[in-house]
Amino acid sequence: MSTALSLRQLTKTYNNGFQALKGIDLDVAEGDFFALLGPNGAGKSTTIGILSTLVNKTSGTVNVFGNDLDRSPAALKRCLGVVPQEFNFSQFEKVFDIVVTQAGYYGIPRRLAGERAEQYLTQLGLWDKRDSASRELSGGMKRRLMIARALVHQPRLLILDEPTAGVDIELRRSMWSFLTELNAQGITIILTTHYLEEAEQLCRNIGIIDHGRIVENTSMRELLTQLHVETFLLDLKESLLIEPQLLGYPARLLDSHTLEVQVEKEQGITGLFQQLATQGIEVQSLRNKTNRLEELFVSLVEKNLQEAGQ
Amino acid sequence: MNMELRCNLVALQTIVRREVRRFLRIWPQTLLPPAITMVLYFVIFGNLIGRQIGDMGGFTYMQYIVPGLIMMSMITNSYSNVVSSFFSSKFQRSVEELLVSPVSPHVILIGYVTGGVCRGLAVALIVTLLSLFFTEMQVHHLGVTVLVMLLTATLFSLGGFVNAVYARNFDDISIIPNFVLTPLTYLGGVFYSISLLSPLWQTLSMANPILHMVNAFRYGILGVSDIHIGVALSFMLVATVALYLFALRLLVSGRGMRQ
Numbered sequence: 001m002s003t004a005l006s007l008r009q010l011t012k013t014y015n016n017g018f019q020a021l022k023g024i025d026l027d028v029a030e031g032d033f034f035a036l037l038g039p040n041g042a043g044k045s046t047t048i049g050i051l052s053t054l055v056n057k058t059s060g061t062v063n064v065f066g067n068d069l070d071r072s073p074a075a076l077k078r079c080l081g082v083v084p085q086e087f088n089f090s091q092f093e094k095v096f097d098i099v100v101t102q103a104g105y106y107g108i109p110r111r112l113a114g115e116r117a118e119q120y121l122t123q124l125g126l127w128d129k130r131d132s133a134s135r136e137l138s139g140g141m142k143r144r145l146m147i148a149r150a151l152v153h154q155p156r157l158l159i160l161d162e163p164t165a166g167v168d169i170e171l172r173r174s175m176w177s178f179l180t181e182l183n184a185q186g187i188t189i190i191l192t193t194h195y196l197e198e199a200e201q202l203c204r205n206i207g208i209i210d211h212g213r214i215v216e217n218t219s220m221r222e223l224l225t226q227l228h229v230e231t232f233l234l235d236l237k238e239s240l241l242i243e244p245q246l247l248g249y250p251a252r253l254l255d256s257h258t259l260e261v262q263v264e265k266e267q268g269i270t271g272l273f274q275q276l277a278t279q280g281i282e283v284q285s286l287r288n289k290t291n292r293l294e295e296l297f298v299s300l301v302e303k304n305l306q307e308a309g310q
Numbered sequence: 311m312n313m314e315l316r317c318n319l320v321a322l323q324t325i326v327r328r329e330v331r332r333f334l335r336i337w338p339q340t341l342l343p344p345a346i347t348m349v350l351y352f353v354i355f356g357n358l359i360g361r362q363i364g365d366m367g368g369f370t371y372m373q374y375i376v377p378g379l380i381m382m383s384m385i386t387n388s389y390s391n392v393v394s395s396f397f398s399s400k401f402q403r404s405v406e407e408l409l410v411s412p413v414s415p416h417v418i419l420i421g422y423v424t425g426g427v428c429r430g431l432a433v434a435l436i437v438t439l440l441s442l443f444f445t446e447m448q449v450h451h452l453g454v455t456v457l458v459m460l461l462t463a464t465l466f467s468l469g470g471f472v473n474a475v476y477a478r479n480f481d482d483i484s485i486i487p488n489f490v491l492t493p494l495t496y497l498g499g500v501f502y503s504i505s506l507l508s509p510l511w512q513t514l515s516m517a518n519p520i521l522h523m524v525n526a527f528r529y530g531i532l533g534v535s536d537i538h539i540g541v542a543l544s545f546m547l548v549a550t551v552a553l554y555l556f557a558l559r560l561l562v563s564g565r566g567m568r569q
Binding site: 087109 | 313318320321323324331335403406410411414568569
């Protein structure tokens, strides 16, 4: 399988001297659904800005499907669709016109552009709003409009910078399913998000960026195997006044009906339930305290912070 | 046709269509005000005051000022169309739609400038038609008239583009029209022949670019000019090429648009 995106020693130093990227190497395979994660200010948006040519790189190379950013920027741009974090369309133009105009910038004749605009606006549930000015749309609709606009020239690589920020859970899930469909059709997708559950659900591979460096670049499955301890919350049927003694399972009572238990990966939870049953404690339901990826993400970023401080 | 060229032609059509649609959509802000202003000029300066002034350059005062007023409205409108449209795109960040696309910088610049030229010509047509209610008009030299109109509208559209690139807020897009263009236009021989001025002021007036345009246009319409037509056209051609190259350089560097 060919490489969709290849970054080599990519650096960016802004005019104020801030070094946002300190030599990033990253490869994303064709057809991948890749998560690029990192805390605020880590360098995610700068990386995406360089890919979309809205930020000038300081040094390094960017290659998209064999097209070098310095040598053939137009060919690179044709392969790329970008959904930015901030709304960046005219507030006064109609939804349909925004998508058709964007197609025109890519040299797509007006009739074909109209057909594609109808296709993507319909798929994203915006066809009824085609004659509305974009300022009249809700936040979620504006995000979907940006996705339709990014798809109208049928890019091979779609980059989404926090596409579901501020979107309600129902809409977020419908966007997940739309993006999964696109990926199944062969479009390579790179996603940045603060919702780690989203990355875990959608992405096969993951890169974690922090302080302008890639601190992890692996498959989601591989990353999750690094998780040694999971924290579970047990909803108890009867109230408890004191914490039960559970051998090998550190536990604490959050309230009279909620018990927090840490379970090491090798232990499994069967032993925990055996001990609870022995003590006559009935469990109504069980859930993860935090998202698994979130625990890993926090530990990796903290580790990087400690190393940077040393 | 080469695919790259075909794509750029479609992109150019798209930008021009969007620009023309924009100024037609907001016609009460773009086409109506110059029509009203110019009618007032025709009534007050041409009709009421002009009758007291008498002839100028062998023509009635009304006939004399009509070419200058057409030129004045075209200068203002071609400039303000591009400065407001491009700055608004920067302000709303919709300019990013263009920057992330494979459109050539030449196409972006020509597209915006063509939009400005279209508005300048549309306003010039409206003002010309209105002037026919007040005076008769014949075109002395059609080629010169059309060339001067196109060069002037192009030059001021390019000026508007440069202003928009440098502008950081809405105040910045009104400074040049209010404090540079308006004085230069009023002092550019719209309402008078520079032969009425003292030799010193005549010499100083020659440095005013708008004087060259107004006189070249007046030559096209009436056949009279305070400036040699060859000098005026050469000046406009050189200024247009120089400003185009400067605007292109700004666009390629991404000044105010790329970090």
